[in-house]
Amino acid sequence: MTDNEKDAQRSLAQDDAALDTSVAASRFSATERLHDGTSILIRAIRPDDKERLAEHARGLSPESIYHRFMSFKRNLSEEDLRKFTELDFAQHVGLVATLTEDGREHIEGVGRYIRTSDRRAEVALSVVDQLQRHGIAPLLLSHLSRIARHQGIVEFEANVMADNVHMLNVLAASGFKTHSEYDSGVVHVIVRIDNGA
Numbered sequence: 001m002t003d004n005e006k007d008a009q010r011s012l013a014q015d016d017a018a019l020d021t022s023v024a025a026s027r028f029s030a031t032e033r034l035h036d037g038t039s040i041l042i043r044a045i046r047p048d049d050k051e052r053l054a055e056h057a058r059g060l061s062p063e064s065i066y067h068r069f070m071s072f073k074r075n076l077s078e079e080d081l082r083k084f085t086e087l088d089f090a091q092h093v094g095l096v097a098t099l100t101e102d103g104r105e106h107i108e109g110v111g112r113y114i115r116t117s118d119r120r121a122e123v124a125l126s127v128v129d130q131l132q133r134h135g136i137a138p139l140l141l142s143h144l145s146r147i148a149r150h151q152g153i154v155e156f157e158a159n160v161m162a163d164n165v166h167m168l169n170v171l172a173a174s175g176f177k178t179h180s181e182y183d184s185g186v187v188h189v190i191v192r193i194d195n196g197a
Contacts, residue, residue, distance in 0.1 A: 025147045026089040035135045038099070040108070042143050045094035049107065050081040052098075056107040059128040084112070091115045093147055097127075097136045111140030113148060113156060121148060123156040123191070125167065137170045145176070145193040154194040160187045 029043040045053070057076045076084070087094050097109035108131050113121035123144060127136045148156070160167045162185050171178055177192040 024150070025093050026087075028095065028143070028147065030143060032097075032139050034131075034139075035133075038134075040136065040139070041098045041100075042095055042139055043098065044089065045085055045087065045096050045110070045112075047086050049085045049096065052096075052105060052107045053081060053084060053110070056096075056110060056126075056128060059130070060126060061129045084110075087112075090151070093121075093144065093151075095140055095143055095147075097140060109136035109140055111137070111144050113144055113153075115151075115153065116157070119153055120155045120157060121153050123158050125170065132166060137167070138174065141170060141174055145174075148193055154192065156191040156193055158189045158191070160189060161185065162187050 026044050029041065032040055032042055034040055054076055084094065092112065092114045094110065094112035096107045097111075098105045098107055100106070109125070109127040111123070111125045113123045115121045123141070125137045125140055127134075145156070158167070158171065160171070162182065168180075168187060168189070171189050171191055174191065179190045181188045
């Protein structure tokens with residue numbers, strides 16, 4: 001076998017491994033417990049989650065929307081819903097935390113990352129106001145970091161409004177090493193996910 005053939009074979013093996021991790025991420029599902037003992041499902045977001053995601057966004061206060069999008073959005077557009085639910089799970093990974101009530105599944109939290117380089121991704125979390133501080137955001141961050149590590153990502157980055165104390169606390173309490181820089185009301189946080197938690 002020539003060196004070129006060996007390189008091509010290695011490249012195919014790497015592509016297969018990347019495909020395997022994205023397929024595994026797209027099927028991800030785990031049951032967890034919140035601080036009050038409530039059982040919650042953490043699973044991969046799906047294309048059929050559009051209406052549930054729109055409902056989730058309607059359950060966020062204007063302050064939570066501003067913290068998540070750094071602007072005031074009244075509703076998610078059709079394009080937003082498509083972009084946030086039809087993911088490749090290689091470059092863009094999304095998880096939802098859901099509760100089922102009267103046979104209907106509701107999205108209570110969303111966590112996602114978008115790869116910005118081979119070893120880094122930007123992470124974002126949102127939780128409906130009534131369930132903030134119940135442990136949903138840390139669970140989403142923990143599961144996202146597990147998936148990201150399997151995909152070769154070693155750092156998350158997040159741009160967080162300085163007054164978004166809840167998100168800053170979630171990142172600081174994650175068990176990972178963090179580094180923060182403040183600039184014009186925004187805290188840029190780097191989270192090393194290849195250690196700790």
